[in-house]
Amino acid sequence: MKEERVKAEVMCPFCGTYTILKIKNHRKSVSCPGCREQLYLKKTHGKDFYFRASEAFGMRNITREFEKLFEENSK
Structure with a gap:
């Protein structure tokens, strides 16, 4: 059985590439x-x-760590 592929919009912040890919949904x-x-x-x-x-x-993960740090300091 062939696995379903879905569309993904890629907008790279590093090189500016914009493309649409078909990838597996997991x-x-x-x-x-x-x-x-x-x-x-x-x-x-x-x-x-x-x-x-x-x-x-x-x-x-980095963003979540910073959010936790600021939540702890504001209490």
């Missing part, structure tokens, strides 16, 4: 076809694309 990241940097796949609620990739993979 992926968490994708490599930019222009510069090969890993990009985080974020699910969209739009009907045009299933995923949008516009930030570096791993930045979500």
